[in-house]
Amino acid sequence: DVKVTQSSRYLVKRTGEKVFLECVQDMDHENMFWYRQDPGLGLRLIYFSYDVKMKEKGDIPEGYSVSREKKERFSLILESASTNQTSMYLCASRSILEAFFGQGTRLTVV
Amino acid sequence: SQQGEEDPQALSIQEGENATMNCSYKTSINNLQWYRQNSGRGLVHLILIRSNEREKHSGRLRVTLDTSKKSSSLLITASRAADTASYFCATVSSGYALNFGKGTSLLVTP
Numbered sequence: 327d328v329k330v331t332q333s334s335r336y337l338v339k340r341t342g343e344k345v346f347l348e349c350v351q352d353m354d355h356e357n358m359f360w361y362r363q364d365p366g367l368g369l370r371l372i373y374f375s376y377d378v379k380m381k382e383k384g385d386i387p388e389g390y391s392v393s394r395e396k397k398e399r400f401s402l403i404l405e406s407a408s409t410n411q412t413s414m415y416l417c418a419s420r421s422i423l424e425a426f427f428g429q430g431t432r433l434t435v436v
Numbered sequence: 437s438q439q440g441e442e443d444p445q446a447l448s449i450q451e452g453e454n455a456t457m458n459c460s461y462k463t464s465i466n467n468l469q470w471y472r473q474n475s476g477r478g479l480v481h482l483i484l485i486r487s488n489e490r491e492k493h494s495g496r497l498r499v500t501l502d503t504s505k506k507s508s509s510l511l512i513t514a515s516r517a518a519d520t521a522s523y524f525c526a527t528v529s530s531g532y533a534l535n536f537g538k539g540t541s542l543l544v545t546p
Contacts, residue, residue, distance in 0.1 A: 330478070357532045368538035369479075369524070376532050384533065416478055418534075424469060425526070425534050427478030 329353075332417050332428035339435050345404040347431050349417030357420040358400040360384075360392065362413040363430075369416065375400055407435045442525055442540040450545055455512040457540040459525030460505075466528050468501055470510050473522045473539070482510075482523075515544045 333348035351358065359374040361384075371384030375394040389411060393401040400419075404411055412435045417428040443458045459468070467486045471479040485492045485501045485508065492499045498511040512519055522541050526534040 359533060361536075366538065369536040371533055371535070374533050382532075414476075418479075420532070420534065423467075423484055424481040425471075425479070427471075427480070429478045430476065432476070 330417060330419055330426050330428040332415075332431050334431050335429060337431055337433045339404075339407050339433065341408060341435055343404075343407045343435075345407045345433070345435075347402040347404075347415055347417075347433070349400045349402070349428055350398050351400075351419040351426070352398065353419060353421065353426065354397065355419035355421060355426075356397070358394065359418045359420065359425070360390075360400070360402045361416045361418065362386070363416055364413050372402065404433075407433075409435050411435050442523070442537045444540060445538070446541045446543070448543045448545065449515055451515060451517055453515055453544075455515050455519070455542055455544070457510045457523050457542070459508045459510070459537060461508075461525070461527050461537075462506065465503070468499075468508050469526045469528075469534070470497075470499060470508075471524045471526060471536075473524065475521070479524065512542075515542075517544050517546050520544045 330351045339345050360372040361369040363369050370386050373392040375381045391403045415431045418425045441460050469484045470482045473479045483494045485499050496513045501508045522539040524536050524539045526536045
């Protein structure tokens, strides 16, 4: 059974903290993605990676960075968390055809 | 960038009825995919239709694609309460990223 695992389901952080969201996949996929999902806005792409150490900005990269040191792991970093980054964060990895999603991390920044 | 736009935003039907959701997109595509999301969870891939296909079936799902109109529809036949979820279309044009719409929220009541 293929799997994408996000490190936390729920997370509460303080404004200004550095936040790490971790994502691991066991399918040997080259492509991995981070989306955020907000009511009425759907899924918006933050960053994606098509290979180890390779990354591309998505539609809303401001305030975020990513790290992909190993093929199976793709980390999203909030350099200095702000309340407008309160959201559901979804990690995905992609085969040639379809994407597989993690269960999501609901991040609240207070 | 967000390509797909689902319609309607919300749909409420009774068990046994058919549910039809539509998706419009903006640029040429390689394929179009439909995903389902149960409340507060990650997305699950349902079906993929390639740009040279017009119709595809999978169980109670039927997907059509009209590239001339840049639109697709997802039909769920004989709906069940367990079909209650949000449904998203996603397109892949060039590159690696899946571009999602804002989704249709389906409620199936017993």
